[in-house]
Amino acid sequence: MVKAAAPGVDWREDRRRSAREAIVAAAWALVEQDGLAGLSLRDLAQRAGITTPTVYAYFDSKNAIYDAMFGQAAEQFLAHMSAVEVTGNARSDLVAELSQFAEFCISNVARYQLLFQRTIPGFAPSADSYGHAVAALDRVQVRLAALGFTDPRLLDLWTAMGTGLVDQQISNDPGGDRWLRLIEDAVDMFLAHFPPEPPPKRKRAKR
Amino acid sequence: MVKAAAPGVDWREDRRRSAREAIVAAAWALVEQDGLAGLSLRDLAQRAGITTPTVYAYFDSKNAIYDAMFGQAAEQFLAHMSAVEVTGNARSDLVAELSQFAEFCISNVARYQLLFQRTIPGFAPSADSYGHAVAALDRVQVRLAALGFTDPRLLDLWTAMGTGLVDQQISNDPGGDRWLRLIEDAVDMFLAHFPPEPPPKRKRAKR
DNA sequence: GTCTATAGCTGGATAGAC
DNA sequence: GTCTATCCAGCTATAGAC
Incomplete structure (x- = not known):
């Protein structure tokens, strides 16, 4: 609300940050279940409620x-x-x-x-x-x-x-x-x- | 030579055994290089000088x-x-x-x-x-x-x-x-x- | 940013000729 | 037993419409 215009950290950045964190949270849930190496971007996207390409909007790889x-x-x-x-x-x-x-x-x-x-x-x-x-x-x-x-x-x-x-x-x-x-x-x-x-x-x- | 007719352990078994060991040896060479999880049957076969299906003649999986x-x-x-x-x-x-x-x-x-x-x-x-x-x-x-x-x-x-x-x-x-x-x-x-x-x-x- | 669609590749495993 | 050829599943990553 009163988050007004802190330079460079506006609501846009916040949204992006929380979206990234949601993906990472889904990743944790998956690796705890399937093992660290078993993580796949398909499963990850599904778990996070998005599609695979969207993951690439937030992470390069x-x-x-x-x-x-x-x-x-x-x-x-x-x-x-x-x-x-x-x-x-x-x-x-x-x-x-x-x-x-x-x-x-x-x-x-x-x-x-x-x-x-x-x-x-x-x-x-x-x-x-x-x-x-x-x-x-x-x-x-x-x-x-x-x-x-x-x-x-x-x-x-x-x-x-x-x-x-x-x-x-x-x-x-x-x-x-x-x-x-x-x-x-x-x-x-x-x-x-x-x-x-x-x-x-x-x-x-x-x- | 004088390996004659030990029941069940004839030259046939020996051949098979040494072929298996050659495959395993190739597998060791590969995992030492690429990591344990990085082993692939394609690479393995190539390294052993055979083809992938041949591997399955010696190992089920x-x-x-x-x-x-x-x-x-x-x-x-x-x-x-x-x-x-x-x-x-x-x-x-x-x-x-x-x-x-x-x-x-x-x-x-x-x-x-x-x-x-x-x-x-x-x-x-x-x-x-x-x-x-x-x-x-x-x-x-x-x-x-x-x-x-x-x-x-x-x-x-x-x-x-x-x-x-x-x-x-x-x-x-x-x-x-x-x-x-x-x-x-x-x-x-x-x-x-x-x-x-x-x-x-x-x-x-x-x- | 988000999707559908798909490219491009590599994996394990199998069919069938020889 | 060994091969060629291939299947099918999974993967990461990208193209392009919206």
Whole structure:
């Protein structure tokens, strides 16, 4: 209504944007059902209530759709991981972090595959979409650093543990919790061997 | 030559068997190049020096080819993992085990995907092929048990660590060694938190 | 922007001669 | 068993009317 004349972002752009989002939403619904690689533009158009050529009015190619999905997934990942509460206690924070990560991955396997595995043959995310993903991973690093883990090798070991648990869970016990139950054990193991550096000097009041 | 009349395994069967193996070999060459899902029967036939219908003289369907590949991969996995030397020292044995596993996975990513990830839409290994894979995984369990690790949760954590390192290596640093270098750290972490049970009582003569 | 219609291609799988 | 020829389904993508 009062959306008046913001330069370049008028109702026209809004319409187009929401139409694009509707297509992407339909794409998510399909890949969650038929698998990431099984997406076809025919099905997509039908699901979105339009025809195939209309899809091309909004996306240049099928990969452009994957790219939009990738960007959205990265945003969702950032939001999901930012929602975890920080207490300052290393153990509970690491458990929360890992649980949140696992929940994100498992709640949408297709999204996990798109974002973290490279399973679509000709697809590589655009620089723009990839930027979101990098930002999300940076955040993980920052949070771990706040807990006293700064050694890059430690960070790599941490991500390996996380993806390993998630990967085994998805591949070998889908729908179950055989590996999810091990999250606390994994964190304890990690903490026992790599005690966090002493309090990261919470000296940031001044500024 | 002296292969005479072994009942049911005459030269006819041998010819057929070697023809099948040639097709499977061509399939491996193709998937290593174009990705596991990118395999097409046209390309396969061309690579094998035959025509598409001839492929069907040896395999009922494309999935039957994947199945033969799966069985072969499982056999190779068992052989590769059996080649690692056992010293009885937990640390060096675990490092060797994990290194061997990583080497196997990384040396042929398509094989890794076929065997350990479920990435081909309509494909599930036959009971026969799957049996080989189960045997191979059993062997891992037995070897860990010999080192004093019998808790099934421990085994799951161990496999998660292994696949996590391999997965990160393949996905995020293909051709490099960023995660491979962490194998020793990972083993130390594992050992520090879960010291193996005292010598597995090599007293099993009786029985 | 949205449609109908279709091009153009590639896929797995089969028929039938030899 | 191996071929030529082909079917039929699916796909991405485009042309052109409205």
